[in-house]
Amino acid sequence: DESSGYESESAGGERAAAAGRSRGRQRRARTAFTSEQVCRLEKTFQRQKYLGASERRKLAAALQLSEIQIKTWFQNRRMKLKRQI
Numbered sequence: 531d532e533s534s535g536y537e538s539e540s541a542g543g544e545r546a547a548a549a550g551r552s553r554g555r556q557r558r559a560r561t562a563f564t565s566e567q568v569c570r571l572e573k574t575f576q577r578q579k580y581l582g583a584s585e586r587r588k589l590a591a592a593l594q595l596s597e598i599q600i601k602t603w604f605q606n607r608r609m610k611l612k613r614q615i
Contacts, residue, residue: 563603567593571600575607 563571570593574581581589581604590597 561595561599563595567595571603571607575604579608579611580604 570589574589578585581600586597586600589595590600593600
């Protein structure tokens, strides 16, 4: 019974990882975007791949999302586009 030596493969590594999560900051729940929000985000992305601070602020207010959610969505969408190419 050999392992690669990575802690995550052992039961002890799993317990250590779980303990680390409970002591650290709690992870934010994943945002469930509505179809209307996704549609507007995609349309905006088709026009411009990068948003400035003022555009991000306006879009966040219009979609009732935080600026960080908008920023993250655009980062993820650019990576998705990069993978597709």
